[in-house]
Amino acid sequence: MTDRGFRVVVAGAGVAGLFMADTLKRARIDFTVYEKASEVGGTWRDNTFPGLYVDVLSRQYEFPFEPNYNWSRKYAPASEILAYVKKVAQRRGLAKFIRFNEAITAARFSGGRWQIETGKGRADVADVFICATGFLHQPRLPDIAGRDNFAGPSFHSARWDHSVSYEGQRWGVIGSGASGVQITEALAWAGCDVTQFIRRAQWVHIRDNPHSTWRERLKLRLPGGYAREQRRLWQMINEGDAWRLYPGPQREAMEREYRSYLDYIKDPELKQKLTPDYNLGCTRIPKSDRNYYEAVQLPNAHIVKGAIDRIVPDGIVMADGAHVPLDVIVYATGFDPHAYMRPMNVTGLNGATIDEAWRERIFSYGGIALPGFPNLFMLYGPFSPVNNVPVPLGLEQEIGCIMRLIAEVRARCAAAAPTIAATENFLARLGAAFPGTVWMGGCKNWYTSDQPTPVLWPFPQSERKTFFEQVPLADFNFIPTGQAD
Numbered sequence: 340m341t342d343r344g345f346r347v348v349v350a351g352a353g354v355a356g357l358f359m360a361d362t363l364k365r366a367r368i369d370f371t372v373y374e375k376a377s378e379v380g381g382t383w384r385d386n387t388f389p390g391l392y393v394d395v396l397s398r399q400y401e402f403p404f405e406p407n408y409n410w411s412r413k414y415a416p417a418s419e420i421l422a423y424v425k426k427v428a429q430r431r432g433l434a435k436f437i438r439f440n441e442a443i444t445a446a447r448f449s450g451g452r453w454q455i456e457t458g459k460g461r462a463d464v465a466d467v468f469i470c471a472t473g474f475l476h477q478p479r480l481p482d483i484a485g486r487d488n489f490a491g492p493s494f495h496s497a498r499w500d501h502s503v504s505y506e507g508q509r510w511g512v513i514g515s516g517a518s519g520v521q522i523t524e525a526l527a528w529a530g531c532d533v534t535q536f537i538r539r540a541q542w543v544h545i546r547d548n549p550h551s552t553w554r555e556r557l558k559l560r561l562p563g564g565y566a567r568e569q570r571r572l573w574q575m576i577n578e579g580d581a582w583r584l585y586p587g588p589q590r591e592a593m594e595r596e597y598r599s600y601l602d603y604i605k606d607p608e609l610k611q612k613l614t615p616d617y618n619l620g621c622t623r624i625p626k627s628d629r630n631y632y633e634a635v636q637l638p639n640a641h642i643v644k645g646a647i648d649r650i651v652p653d654g655i656v657m658a659d660g661a662h663v664p665l666d667v668i669v670y671a672t673g674f675d676p677h678a679y680m681r682p683m684n685v686t687g688l689n690g691a692t693i694d695e696a697w698r699e700r701i702f703s704y705g706g707i708a709l710p711g712f713p714n715l716f717m718l719y720g721p722f723s724p725v726n727n728v729p730v731p732l733g734l735e736q737e738i739g740c741i742m743r744l745i746a747e748v749r750a751r752c753a754a755a756a757p758t759i760a761a762t763e764n765f766l767a768r769l770g771a772a773f774p775g776t777v778w779m780g781g782c783k784n785w786y787t788s789d790q791p792t793p794v795l796w797p798f799p800q801s802e803r804k805t806f807f808e809q810v811p812l813a814d815f816n817f818i819p820t821g822q823a824d
């Protein structure tokens with residue numbers, strides 16, 4: 340061991356960064372987290388729009404090291420998830436490791452270590468650099484003519500303007516994805532005049548979201564209760580996912596179920612507008628906790644389907660010339676899903692930048708590492724299961740593997756990067772698994788956009804667990820850094 344000490348820098352203090360921070364703290368590794376915002380929480384801090392609930396069971400959105408026995412509902416509201424995440428950060432004493440209001444703007448691998456630059460002009464150095472910068476983080480605004488001409492308030496769903504009063508306003512919500520559905524539903528039930536602008540219909544999961552009962556909460560606290568419940572949830576994830584991966588009776592049953600939700604719509608014309616023309620699951624399925632289909636039949640709710648031509652000071656003009664007068668516009672138009680750590684400038688071996696590496700296609704080894712970028716790890720990077728697994732569970736697998744690699748690079752005084760061959764093998768295995776999955780069927784989705792395959796994980800969870808437990812060290816080049824720790 341030398342004196343200078345082994346050190347890790349993490350970018351981001353969302354769920355992923357906090358999970359990583361807690362793991363590093365427990366391993367007694369020196370580390371700093373940089374967070375560009377003023378508090379922890381990432382997605383759950385930024386998205387405060389009405390109607391947002393977690394889309395997996397609340398119990399599945401727990402850090403494995405911080406059980407919560409007190410979720411209020413089967414699917415918790417976003418504010419409760421944020422409160423839980425903040426409480427975990429506080430209880431685990433993580434804040435003192437985080438530099439808030441300080442974005443990492445550049446990272447360069449040089450001299451066997453990562454040279455980090457922040458927006459405050461600080462220079463830091465790390466043996467290992469971990470990007471926990473999120474996969475749905477950079478809001479995407481639509482390229483619609485006249486956006487700046489709108490006279491009233493307008494904002495992205497991830498930047499909700501809480502100073503705008505709900506009452507007496509004509510709201511326009513652009514987008515039919517998960518956020519658009521939840522916002523429209525919430526505004527409609529709140530009695531607002533709301534028009535949702537959609538280009539295509541989505542499959543929507545109309546689900547019950549009951550309050551949790553004292554009996555359910557008590558069961559978790561009984562001896563062995565929590566572990567039993569964890570096993571049940573794990574099994575549920577594995578079994579529940581099969582319809583997405585393989586054709587067969589489970590998929591057919593799901594399709595029948597989702598089609599039956601559309602029967603809530605009484606007006607045949609509206610039903611036609613809201614019936615998707617592609618297979619179930621091809622896009623991320625919006626979850627509705629207060630029956631979106633009933634909400635959009637309220638007299639104060641309207642669906643306008645078709646292309647928007649332009650935005651004018653007092654509303655939206657459709658391609659067919661129809662003018663919809665509005666007072667407020669919400670852009671529920673999603674995120675740049677392939678930005679990952681960018682706009683940060685990341686430079687690996689021999690001056691190669693991340694933008695150059697990903698110019699032709701997005702790739703990674705296991706979603707966690709990249710050839711040519713030694714000792715750079717990503718959490719929920721490309722090909723992580725962003726569609727089909729509760730994020731904390733996915734993180735547990737990735738972080739377990741990263742910690743094993745960290746132990747290895749420390750022991751070898753080296754920097755690890757996956758080999759090109761191993762990365763190509765990984766991508767080929769994934770590519771071969773996509774045909775037959777729901778994501779390949781006839782729709783445009785944000786996983787694919789301009790990529791050759793969806794940027795997703797097309798195998799069962801049990802296989803992902805095995806993959807990360809058994810990552811062969813031979814898949815990595817270990818480059819001596821000349822620095823002992």
Ligand SMILES: Cc1cc2nc3c(=O)[nH]c(=O)nc-3n(C[C@H](O)[C@H](O)[C@H](O)COP(=O)(O)OP(=O)(O)OC[C@H]3O[C@@H](n4cnc5c(N)ncnc54)[C@H](O)[C@@H]3O)c2cc1C
Nearest residue numbers: 351353354355373374375381382393394442443472473730
């Ligand atoms: C509206 C919405 C609803 C969602 N609902 C669900 C759900 O129900 N279930 C589910 O499993 N997933 C859901 N997701 C996905 C969600 O993003 C993940 O569950 C999870 O929160 C991701 O955590 P993260 O830490 O990886 O990323 P994020 O939560 O995005 O956190 C990234 C953090 O990194 C910081 N950061 C970024 N760049 C830098 C930089 N250069 N320097 C310093 N800090 C930086 C950001 O400020 C942020 O705090 C949802 C996403 C959205 C947008």
